Amino acid sequence: MPQSPATPLPSPKERRRLREAKSLSQADVAAKVGVTRETVxxxxLGRTSPRGRKREAYARLLDVVPAETAAAPAERRRPAGTTATARRPAPVKELALAERRSAQRGTDGGGTGSNGSRSRTRPQPAAKRAAKPHGPLPMTATTATLNGHTRPHPARTVPAAGTAGPRGLTPDQAFDSLCARCAPGLVRQTYLLTGRRDLAQESVERxxxxxxQRWPEVAVDRDPAGWVRAAAYEYAMSPWHRFRPSQRHPDAPPALPADRAFLDVLLSLPPAQRRTLMLYDGVGLDLPETAAETEASTPAAANRLLHARRAIADRLPDLADPEALHRRLGEVGGAEKLRLPKAERVRTGSEHRARFWTRAAIAFTALIIGATALTLKTAPTHYEPPQAPGRAISGVPPRMGPGxxxxxxxxxxxKLHAQLTTGPHRLTPKLT
Structure with a gap:
């Protein structure tokens, strides 16, 4: 008997965005669907997916079934080579919504971080006015570059399902196209996050x-550029780099004093605020997408953004306007001469790395098998109990020596010592 097709669900990031748009917590969704909070x-996070009736209930709760069925005819009518676009909501409304949710939850700072801690400071009205941009801050997510004064189109391009680029391309060509579009801006972004040129280049290449290595997964991802960006950010901002000998000394600062001052202020921010500021004001992501990529709630991401903007505005008053901050990020990132990774070299290095670790795993497995075989060969085949220690027995006299x-x-x-010890007379002794 043929089975009915499974209910379509959006990507993990989109699930979180839809839940937060309805002002629902993970505990609320878990109670409505009938599962635990950890399951939601x-x-x-994309680790598991619901099945059966829970999948249908989860889809109805997110209201994705009508949207999917309505979008299916439009996708069929869309000519080949065109992509769907989604208009970004106004950042001011997002920040105001986040602050309103924070006030309803009874917090002073309006958000919880990824570690569950709550901020005890409430953004002042002046900070809210400083957070209000004079214009939209969009940036195409597929390019994700810092172009200085140039602003991309305020629509986000979503790749077609099952592809990472134009249809008809081979995996090598699609990967080379993605690398050529995203690598220049991604190197500049990681440099602004770390302040180290070599680490930025290494992070993007890695x-x-x-x-x-995971191209079948990345090719069908909703946002391949975001996948690569998240991997580069995670590697670049890892705290373990501080133990590397090459990272003990700081890099040479930028040539211009203004660039040096801005980079010092940017690097003085906490890593979480620095990454949130880069994603929202630098890359141009929406607030829910920024929160999902930084693994924080939307109010927490808004709180981090406000604190980061306030810290920069206190030390550099000229950058109190978010539009000026965006331009400054592009100018400082574009002023550095950074080496870009070559797509062919990246693919070759990835294959060499995968081949090396595969051979290392095979060798380690063979070593374990050999050690196990040697142990089985040399191990005793029967059990020999150890000798029990001696103990005294009553009633038996102890053994004595000569008295x-x-x-x-x-x-x-x-007499025996006085007689001769050699000669025939010893064979016929005399009687005395």
């Missing part, structure tokens, strides 16, 4: 190597 969290010699024994002893 696993669904939003992210693209990881993407090529002192009597007078007769001493006389015989002297």
């Amino acid at each position: 969290r696993s669904w939003e 992210a693209f190597q990881l993407a090529w 002192p010699l009597t007078h007769e024994d001493q006389t015989l002893h002297h």
Whole structure:
């Protein structure tokens, strides 16, 4: 009997965005669907997916079934080579919505971080006015570059399902196209996050190597550029780099004093605020997407953004306007001469790395098998119980040594020593 097709669900990031748009917590969704909060969290992280009736209930709760069925005829009518676009909501409304949710939850700072801590400071009205941009801050998510004064179109391009680029391309060509579009801006972004040129180049190259290793997964992702960007950010901002000998000394600062001052202020921010500021004001992501990529709630992401903007405005008053801050990020990132990873070299290095670790795993497995075989060969085949320690037994006299010699024994002893020890007379002794 043929089974009915499974209810379509959006991507994990989109599930989280839809839930937060309805002002629902993970506990609320878990109670409505009939699962635990950890299960809902696993669904939003992409680790697992609901099945059966829970999948249908989850889809109805997110209101994705009518949207999917309505969008299917439009997708069929769309000519080949065109992509769907989604208009970004106004950032001011997002920040105001986040602040209103924070006030309803009874918090002073309006948000919780990824570690569950709550901020105890409430953004002042002046900070809210500083957070209000004079114009939209969009940026095409597929390019994700810092172009200085140039602003991309305020529509986000979503790749067609099952592809990462134009249809008809081979995997090598699609990967090369993605690398050519995203690598220049991604290197500048990681440099602004870390302040180290070599680490920025290494992070982007490592992210693209990881993407090529998992290309079947990245090719069908809703946002391949975001996948690579998240991998590069995670590697670049890892705290373990501080133990590397090459990272003990800071890099040479930028040539211009203004650039040096701006980079010092940017690097003085906490890593979480720095990444949130880069994603929202630099890349141009929406607030829910920024929160999902930084693994924080939307109010927490808004709180981090406000604190980061306030810290920069306190030390650099000229950058109190978010539009000026965006331009400054592009200018400082574009002023550096950074080496870009080559797509062919990235693919070759990724294949060499995968081949090396595969051979290392095979060698390690063979070593374990050999050690196990040697142990089985040399191990004893039967059990030999250990010898029990001795103990005293009552009723048995102890063994004694020879006692002192009597007078007769001493006389015989002297007589034997006085006689000759050699000769035939020893065979025929005389009677005395």
